[in-house]
Amino acid sequence: MNLILIGMNHKTAPVEIRERLSIACNEGFNPLDEIKAIPGVGEALYLSTCNRVEILARTQEHTNAEERIKALIYRHGNLGEEDMARCLYVYRDSDAIRHLFRVAASLDSLIMGEPQILGQVKEAYRLAVDHQASGIILNKLLHRAFRVAKRIRTETGIASHAVSVSYAAVELAKKIFGTLKGKKVLLIGAGEMSELAARHLIKHGGDQIFVANRTHERAIQMAADFQGVPVDFDRLGDSLQEVDIVISSTGATGYILTCDMIAAVLKRRKNRLLFLIDIAVPRDIDPRAGDIDNVYLYNMDNLQDIADDNMQIRRGEAEKGELIVAAEAERYIEWFNTLTVVPTIVSLKEKTAGIIQAELERANGWLRNLGEEDREGVEILANAIVNKILHDPVTCLKEESQEGSALAYVAAIRRLFRLDGLG
Amino acid sequence: MDIDMLLDAFLFRGALIAYLLSTLIYIFSLLTRRVSPARAATWILTAAFGLHTLFFLGAWLGKGYNPFLRIHDILSFFAWVMAGVYLSFQLRTKTRVLGAFVSPVVFVLMIVSSISIGGPMVVPEILQGGLVTIHAMLAVIGEALFTVASVAGLVYLIQDGLIKSRKSNKLMKLLPSLQDLDRINHSCLLWGVPLLTLGILAGSIWARTVWGSHWQWDPKQIWTLTVWLIYAVLLHQRLAIGWKGHKMALLSVVAFVLLLAALLVEKSFFTTIHRFY
Numbered sequence: 001m002n003l004i005l006i007g008m009n010h011k012t013a014p015v016e017i018r019e020r021l022s023i024a025c026n027e028g029f030n031p032l033d034e035i036k037a038i039p040g041v042g043e044a045l046y047l048s049t050c051n052r053v054e055i056l057a058r059t060q061e062h063t064n065a066e067e068r069i070k071a072l073i074y075r076h077g078n079l080g081e082e083d084m085a086r087c088l089y090v091y092r093d094s095d096a097i098r099h100l101f102r103v104a105a106s107l108d109s110l111i112m113g114e115p116q117i118l119g120q121v122k123e124a125y126r127l128a129v130d131h132q133a134s135g136i137i138l139n140k141l142l143h144r145a146f147r148v149a150k151r152i153r154t155e156t157g158i159a160s161h162a163v164s165v166s167y168a169a170v171e172l173a174k175k176i177f178g179t180l181k182g183k184k185v186l187l188i189g190a191g192e193m194s195e196l197a198a199r200h201l202i203k204h205g206g207d208q209i210f211v212a213n214r215t216h217e218r219a220i221q222m223a224a225d226f227q228g229v230p231v232d233f234d235r236l237g238d239s240l241q242e243v244d245i246v247i248s249s250t251g252a253t254g255y256i257l258t259c260d261m262i263a264a265v266l267k268r269r270k271n272r273l274l275f276l277i278d279i280a281v282p283r284d285i286d287p288r289a290g291d292i293d294n295v296y297l298y299n300m301d302n303l304q305d306i307a308d309d310n311m312q313i314r315r316g317e318a319e320k321g322e323l324i325v326a327a328e329a330e331r332y333i334e335w336f337n338t339l340t341v342v343p344t345i346v347s348l349k350e351k352t353a354g355i356i357q358a359e360l361e362r363a364n365g366w367l368r369n370l371g372e373e374d375r376e377g378v379e380i381l382a383n384a385i386v387n388k389i390l391h392d393p394v395t396c397l398k399e400e401s402q403e404g405s406a407l408a409y410v411a412a413i414r415r416l417f418r419l420d421g422l423g
Numbered sequence: 424m425d426i427d428m429l430l431d432a433f434l435f436r437g438a439l440i441a442y443l444l445s446t447l448i449y450i451f452s453l454l455t456r457r458v459s460p461a462r463a464a465t466w467i468l469t470a471a472f473g474l475h476t477l478f479f480l481g482a483w484l485g486k487g488y489n490p491f492l493r494i495h496d497i498l499s500f501f502a503w504v505m506a507g508v509y510l511s512f513q514l515r516t517k518t519r520v521l522g523a524f525v526s527p528v529v530f531v532l533m534i535v536s537s538i539s540i541g542g543p544m545v546v547p548e549i550l551q552g553g554l555v556t557i558h559a560m561l562a563v564i565g566e567a568l569f570t571v572a573s574v575a576g577l578v579y580l581i582q583d584g585l586i587k588s589r590k591s592n593k594l595m596k597l598l599p600s601l602q603d604l605d606r607i608n609h610s611c612l613l614w615g616v617p618l619l620t621l622g623i624l625a626g627s628i629w630a631r632t633v634w635g636s637h638w639q640w641d642p643k644q645i646w647t648l649t650v651w652l653i654y655a656v657l658l659h660q661r662l663a664i665g666w667k668g669h670k671m672a673l674l675s676v677v678a679f680v681l682l683l684a685a686l687l688v689e690k691s692f693f694t695t696i697h698r699f700y
Contacts, residue, residue: 154459161591175598175601177602178602270665270667271665272667290589294669305590313593
């Protein structure tokens with residue numbers, strides 16, 4: 001099959017080394033042309049993301065293409081050969097196919113199931129097409145990879161279930177409020193976590209942001225960042241009456257929001273649902289507030305537990321994904337195997353023999369009028385004509401296969417004569 | 424094929440089978456915690472509702488009969504309203520998996536309706552008239568709306584418990600959001616109470632015409648007035664005091680269970696002039 005995949009990812013290489021490669025590749029030159037220029041490389045794909053650098057190539061037998069691709073990587077990595085070699089993995093043929101499928105389906109990602117990687121693979125493929133580096137084998141392989149990724153996304157739960165704390169908060173908010181559109185968010189205290197959570201909420205439709213902070217200047221500043229409204233820290237009760245979601249992350253040692261305070265506010269807000277997120281340590285919100293009807297209180301640990309549990313769920317779903325990868329890789333290999341010369345010639349002959357047989361039967365009406373000898377003569381004639389027509393293409397195929405470049409011809413013949421069925 | 428065959432064999436039975444199918448697929452969706460079967464179930468439920476609608480249209484236009492004079496048709500109409508109300512909510516909000524709780528109720532009503540076909544269940548001729556139809560129709564729509572409100576309340580309680588448990592849960596992901604469920608409860612009460620009010624008034628006026636007085640202290644009448652009173656109070660609390668969410672869901676479910684029990688007791692132990700079957 002002569003597929004080779006050489007690469008490194010977050011598991012095999014530290015970020016400093018991955019960085020060197022992708023930076024080198026971003027500096028206005030494209031490695032594809034260089035890879036393609038290596039003698040013995042027929043087709044190539046180059047994929048580079050923050051977590052991986054991969055080169056997939058179809059090479060010809062008895063060439064040192066693999067060594068040359070590696071040499072190219074070492075050169076651009078600008079690092080000792082040994083250091084580099086330790087980070088690289090090399091997959092061949094069916095392993096390379098499976099690896100590509102796993103990458104595209106996000107089974108190999110740092111955060112399993114993250115959606116970006118498929119887009120990055122598609123982009124890499126587009127570049128390969130633009131550079132005319134992709135041919136019949138890689139075209140089919142990449143399209144299969146996209147399909148595998150899509151299947152795994154829809155047939156397994158690998159992409160559902162939030163695995164980060166802030167995304168878990170967004171999902172909960174959606175299960176409480178349905179949509180976040182028009183929902184008001186109050187941030188109490190400033191901090192990276194609360195800002196991140198707030199940004200997630202806004203991204204999913206959260207409307208207006210209120211900010212309260214002990215130092216009012218900081219509240220004004222942060223509110224400006226979110227195009228929100230700064231509120232007075234001493235009058236939290238008033239804003240609690242208005243908002244739907246509260247994210248609290250102050251450095252206070254006692255409770256900022258007590259149980260009584262929330263119970264009183266709830267009455268004033270006519271029991272509208274209230275989602276409280278307490279990401280402060282020590283906690284800002286009296287945990288007993290979570291027992292009040294229509295109040296949903298989550299703290300940092302709760303959210304982290306959910307994210308962790310969801311990661312477990314994703315791992316379980318990934319196993320289903322692996323099965324799909326294995327099955328699809330097998331199907332691809334099956335297709336690939338039809339691309340060899342001999343089976344193609346055989347099916348070509350079978351098809352023409354079938355046509356001759358069918359036509360003779362159709363002509364049986366008038367053939368009956370001939371003598372037996374003449375009938376045989378007609379059959380021999382028909383066979384002779386077909387064989388003459390097929391002779392040159394078959395010879396050509398055999399010659400090309402000697403030179404190892406018959407793939408394109410085989411594919412063309414299979415398509416022209418519909419040897420793979422109508423599909 | 425004569426029209427009875429067409430109506431009963433094809434439309435009614437078709438609807439019944441489709442309701443069963445959607446119920447089973449909804450349950451499958453709940454068991455496997457996957458939303459895609461529920462999506463298919465919603466379409467099947469829509470198809471069932473379509474067949475059911477054609478059945479009523481056919482009975483009314485083709486045979487000119489009034490479905491509100493026969494008990495089994497009233498049950499089937501009850502089921503039809505529930506399915507229609509649920510589907511219209513499904514159109515507006517993504518409350519798909521609520522169907523898994525509505526669809527079984529609809530199916531059971533249809534089964535009971537199909538079993539009672541053939542019994543003596545027609546409203547006596549003396550009671551037949553325009554107001555009876557309006558009375559029965561409005562009362563059934565009102566009560567069907569309360570049933571949907573209570574089913575939404577039940578799902579609310581489940582979802583509320585799941586969110587309060589603060590654990591990752593696949594069922595939680597599947598069930599609709601609290602606010603959507605609460606909104607369904609709200610809309611159902613908001614429409615159900617006035618409709619049932621009008622239905623009771625129509626019945627009362629008709630009772631005066633045929634029985635001589637507006638009110639007979641009949642168990643069925645008392646039961647219906649209780650239903651009206653309870654849900655009217657709930658609606659009032661909801662609008663005026665702001666009872667929402669958990670409390671409202673809980674009360675809807677409790678009210679429904681008590682009323683259902685009372686109905687069974689009434690049916691088993693009391694005779695009533697309001698029974699025609």
